[in-house]
Amino acid sequence: MTRSRGRARFGILVPFTNTNLEPDMAMIRPDGVSMHFARLGGYDADEIPDETQMQGLGASDLEEPLRLLNGVKPEVVFYGCTSATLTHGPGFDRQLAARIKADSGAETVTAAGALVLALTGLKAKRIGFASPYVPAINDMAIRFLSDMGFDTVQRMDVEGVLDNDGQGALQPEDVFELGLKADHPKADALVLSCTDMRSVEVIDRLEAATGKPVVSSNQALMFAALQALGMKDRVAGFGRLLKGEFG
Numbered sequence: 001m002t003r004s005r006g007r008a009r010f011g012i013l014v015p016f017t018n019t020n021l022e023p024d025m026a027m028i029r030p031d032g033v034s035m036h037f038a039r040l041g042g043y044d045a046d047e048i049p050d051e052t053q054m055q056g057l058g059a060s061d062l063e064e065p066l067r068l069l070n071g072v073k074p075e076v077v078f079y080g081c082t083s084a085t086l087t088h089g090p091g092f093d094r095q096l097a098a099r100i101k102a103d104s105g106a107e108t109v110t111a112a113g114a115l116v117l118a119l120t121g122l123k124a125k126r127i128g129f130a131s132p133y134v135p136a137i138n139d140m141a142i143r144f145l146s147d148m149g150f151d152t153v154q155r156m157d158v159e160g161v162l163d164n165d166g167q168g169a170l171q172p173e174d175v176f177e178l179g180l181k182a183d184h185p186k187a188d189a190l191v192l193s194c195t196d197m198r199s200v201e202v203i204d205r206l207e208a209a210t211g212k213p214v215v216s217s218n219q220a221l222m223f224a225a226l227q228a229l230g231m232k233d234r235v236a237g238f239g240r241l242l243k244g245e246f247g
Contacts, residue, residue: 002031005033006034007030007231008075009033010025010034010075010077010078011036011037011072011074011078011106012025012035012037012078012080013077013080015196016040017045017165017168018196020196020198020218021037024195024198027238028238030226030231030233030235031233038066038069040057040060040062040081041060043056043057045164047163048161049083049163050134050136050137051087051136054081054084054086055084055087057081059088070103070104070105075106075107077104077108078109078110078221079097082131082193082194082195082217083193085112086112086141086193087137089140090144093113107228114220114221114223115193116145117224118223119215121241124213125150127153127190128155128156128179128183128187128191129141129155129156129182129190129191130155130190131197132167135157138157156179167194167197168196168197170197172201175192175201178192179206180206188212189214189215190206190210190212191216193216195221197216204238207239213245214240215239219242
């Protein structure tokens, strides 16, 4: 029997148009961990989620959603948007995590920071990168990862420009094909960035097809949270990272 609670509470700040972070977390959470969510604003749902919109989200006021989330006394708080801090840079990402930790008293992981932690754990230096973002955000994401010591040897943008609904509506098969196109002979690992992209469902399949570890935003968030609490759980079905297979 799978326990839905009792070991730890994970609190998650999620952009209000995101439809995939919550079901992903339900799939990949360890036994006995409960998930609690609060929604974030700070951007226009009717606008293309470009660098201006995502920077606005990253800089938005967290006081009220964090206050509500703190009502469940989580052990870890997740900042569940990757591009909101990728577009500001590593210093901003670290400062945001420190501010959330100070305000909540909980361990804090950001999606962008979790990607860095995951790639470091996998000892990856060269990556293939894919996302549903506009090209300008991908430029910023690659610069962020470069600043953290990772060289992007292949990049795959989606065709056209996706709105918030379009990013969330990408099907796993679309994500699988996107990931395949991001592969490169020199890449040590593949990165699928975006908490609203249905990546976790194809990680195992993509690893089998490429022979390389695959890191997604939501999978990396869970990995970072488990690391923060010293939890040794191994979660099968969602890539080498959560199974603890490094190197």
